[in-house]
Amino acid sequence: MQVEAGTSKLIYLYAFIPTEEYEENPLPHLKGIDPQHSMECIVFDQITAITCLVKHEDFSEEVLQKKVENMGWLQDKAFHHHEKMNALHNRYTVIPLKFGTLYENEDRVKEVMDTNKEGIMAQFIKLKNQQEWNVKIYTDKKKFIEEVEVSSPEIEKKKQEIKDLPRGKQYFEKKKMSQFVENEADKEIDRFCECFHEQMTSYSKEEEVKKNWERNLTGRKDDMCWNGAYLIPKEKVEQTLAFIKKIKDDHENFTFEITGPWPAYHFSNFTERGETNGG
Template sequence: MGDLIYLYGLIPTKEVASHQSFPSFKGFDGVENLYTISRNQVTAVVCNLDRNDYSEQVIKEKVNNDMEWLQEKAFHHHETLTALYKTFTIIPLKFCTIYENEENLRETIHGNEEKLESSLTLLHGSEEWNVKIYCDDNDLRKQVDVNNSTIQAKKQEISGLPRGRQFFEKKKIDQLIETELEKEKNRVCENVHEKLKEHSLHAAIKKNWSKDVTGLKENMTWNSVFLLPVPQVEHFLEEIKNFEKELEGTGWRFEATGPWPAYHFSSFSKVRN
C-alpha cells in the first residue's frame, strides 16, 4: 500500500523553483528526508512514514500515553516549520497532519487551491508575533486603592457615616477594590491590544495560561497574536516599549515573541484521507 505522507506545510511553488536545491531536513521518523510535492502554484513539504509504525491508532496511543514521545515529536514539528519559515513563505500545518497517499494530498490541495494561494499571498512579507501581558495583582491593587475614583468616592461616603455603620461598610471596600482591579486590568489590556492592532493586518486573542503553565508569580491577563507587515514590526515593538515605560512600577509586564510561522493566520484544516 505504500508509505503514509506526513505534511508539514505548504509553500509557493515559485519560491521552491528559485532555490537550486531544497534544504536537507530529517523527517518525522528521524530517518527519511523531507521532500516536496507540487500542485501548480502550491508545493507541499512532506516526508514518508511507515504505515505500520505511524498508523492513526499507533499515533493516538502515543499521544495519549507517551509524553516523552509527544514532546519530542511536537518539538521536531515546530522546529522544522521554524527552519522552513526562515527560507520560505509557509502555511504551517497542525501537528500530525497525515495523508494516506500522495494522490489524496494532491486532491486536497487542488480542492483548496484558490484559498491556499490567497493565504500565501497574505503571508508573504508578513510575520506573526505573540504578545503576552502579565500583571502583579498586589502591585496593581495598591494603585487602584489609591487612584481609583470609584473607590475614593466610596471611602469618602463611608467617612461621613456613624462609626458603627463604617465597620460594615468598610468590608465592602475590599470587594469593590477587587471589582475595580479586574476592570482596570481589562481596560489596560484592551487599550494595548487596540493600539497594537493598528500596526497589524490581522489580530486574534488567545486563551490565557495559568501560573502552573507559565511558572511565574504574575497572572497572565492577556494573550494575543498579530500578523504584521515586516515594515511595521519595528513600530509594533516600539509601541510595546512605550507601554512598558508608561506603566512602569504599576505591576505590569509585557512579553513579545516572534517572528513565528503563521499558525494563527493561515487556516487550513487538518485532514487525514
C-alpha cells in the same frame, strides 16, 4: 513520492508553499520527523506540499493518540515540527499545518491542494512578507490591587460614601470594600490591555485574542492578563517592537513577553473550518 493506501507508509504534511518560490529556492536536505526519511516536496500546479514519509506503525491514528500521552516523545516530535516550520518560514511564504497532519497517500495530498486551491492561493497572497508575533502581558495582581486602592478616584469616592453612612451600615459596606477594590483593579487591567491591543491594530494586518493561561501553565508567580497574536508586515516589525518597548518602559506594573517571528500559525486557515488533519 508515491504511497499507495494499505502500504506501511503514511505521508506527514508540514506545510504548503508557493511552487514559484520553491522553484526559485529549492528545499535543502532536511531530516524528516521520521529520521529515516528526508523532507520532500509534492508539487501540484502553483502549490507545493512539504512532506515526509513516516511508518504506519508509528503514526497511524490509533498509535498517535497513545504516543501523544508520552510527554518525552511528544516534546521531541513537536519540537522537530516547530523547528522545521521556522526553517521553512525563513525561506518561503508558508501555510503551516498542525502537528500530526497525516495522509494515506500522495493522491490524497493533491486532492486537498486541488479542493482548497483558491483558499490556499489567497493565503499565500495574504501571508507574503508577514510575520506572526505573540504578546503576553503579566501583572502581580495582589500588588496591583494594593496600588489601585490608594490611587483610584472611584475607590476614594466609595470610602467617602461609607464614612457618611450610619455606623451599623458602615460595617457591612467595609466588608464589601475588598471585592469592590478587586473589581476596580480588574477594570484597570482590562482597560490597559484593551488600549494596548487597540494600538497594536495600527501595526498589524490581523490579530487574534487568545485565552489567558493559569499560573500552573505559565510557571510564573504573576498573572497573565493578555495573550494576543499579531500578523505584522516585515517592514513594520522594527517599529512595532519599538512601540511595545515604550509601553513596557512606561508601565512598570506590567511585564511583557514578546516572541517571534513565527510562521502564521493563527492566521493561515485556508478553508472555512481550517485544515487540521489528514485521512
